[in-house]
Amino acid sequence: MEVIISPSLLSANVCNYGEDFKVFNEKNIKAIHIDIMDGHYVPNLSFGLDQVAALRKLTDIEFDVHLMVTDPDKFVEPLVEAGANSITIHAEVATHMYKSIHYLKSFGIKAGVAVNPATPISCLEHIYPLVNRVLIMSVEPGFGGQSFIPIALDKIKELNEIKKKGNFDFTIQVDGGITLDNIKEVIDCGARDIVIGSSLFKQDLSQNIDLFENVISEIKNIP
Ligand code: DX5
Ligand code: ZN
Numbered sequence: 458m459e460v461i462i463s464p465s466l467l468s469a470n471v472c473n474y475g476e477d478f479k480v481f482n483e484k485n486i487k488a489i490h491i492d493i494m495d496g497h498y499v500p501n502l503s504f505g506l507d508q509v510a511a512l513r514k515l516t517d518i519e520f521d522v523h524l525m526v527t528d529p530d531k532f533v534e535p536l537v538e539a540g541a542n543s544i545t546i547h548a549e550v551a552t553h554m555y556k557s558i559h560y561l562k563s564f565g566i567k568a569g570v571a572v573n574p575a576t577p578i579s580c581l582e583h584i585y586p587l588v589n590r591v592l593i594m595s596v597e598p599g600f601g602g603q604s605f606i607p608i609a610l611d612k613i614k615e616l617n618e619i620k621k622k623g624n625f626d627f628t629i630q631v632d633g634g635i636t637l638d639n640i641k642e643v644i645d646c647g648a649r650d651i652v653i654g655s656s657l658f659k660q661d662l663s664q665n666i667d668l669f670e671n672v673i674s675e676i677k678n679i680p
Pocket of ligand 2: 465490491492523632652
């Protein structure tokens with residue numbers, strides 16, 4: 458299975474989206490990670506629906522929306538209309554997770570579920586066959602530029618074992634604090650979709666993508 462880098466737009470310079478999107482297109486980026494926050498579930502605000510719709514015009518690359526809001530169902534339909542191809546909701550606020558995942562899938566998009574560093578993955582046991590993506594948060598959600606919380610490594614490993622044993626289809630995504638120093642470790646544990654914010658957008662985006670891709674290409678035999 459291939460490993461992909463998903464740039465997290467939260468760390469990008471708003472004045473530079475046009476140039477950054479050109480780089481994403483040129484570098485054959487497979488998914489752009491868009492964090493949506495409501496200032497309630499997490500103490501921050503980020504992109505709105507109009508911004509997602511405006512950005513949609515710049516590329517055909519998958520928009521992977523990470524929904525950090527208290528009431529995720531409310532935003533699914535407008536986000537799909539704005540151009541989201543994939544939406545991940547947080548297990549901590551998905552009171553009716555089974556229903557919410559079915560609701561997401563009814564729009565023909567990819568459905569994901571995320572767990573914060575202190576949330577055990579056991580709460581996902583019954584939805585593994587339903588989801589396309591499980592997101593292991595390696596920082597507390599809300600802000601870019603935080604340090605990686607190592608507890609995520611054990612969770613990725615545990616999840617990867619469950620995935621293999623159950624022959625499930627979901628992709629393991631990791632988000633938060635990924636750097637050139639720890640990307641190999643998360644891939645070795647089983648992560649295949651690597652969300653990267655601040656480490657990618659500091660200085661030269663294009664060069665940074667190459668540096669991360671080089672580390673990935675040096676990892677042999679990724680199952
Ligand atoms: C945090 C967001 C992340 C964030 C990652 O709540 O979900 O996507 O942008 O940024 P870095 O890579 O800087 O931790
Ligand atoms: Zn995110």
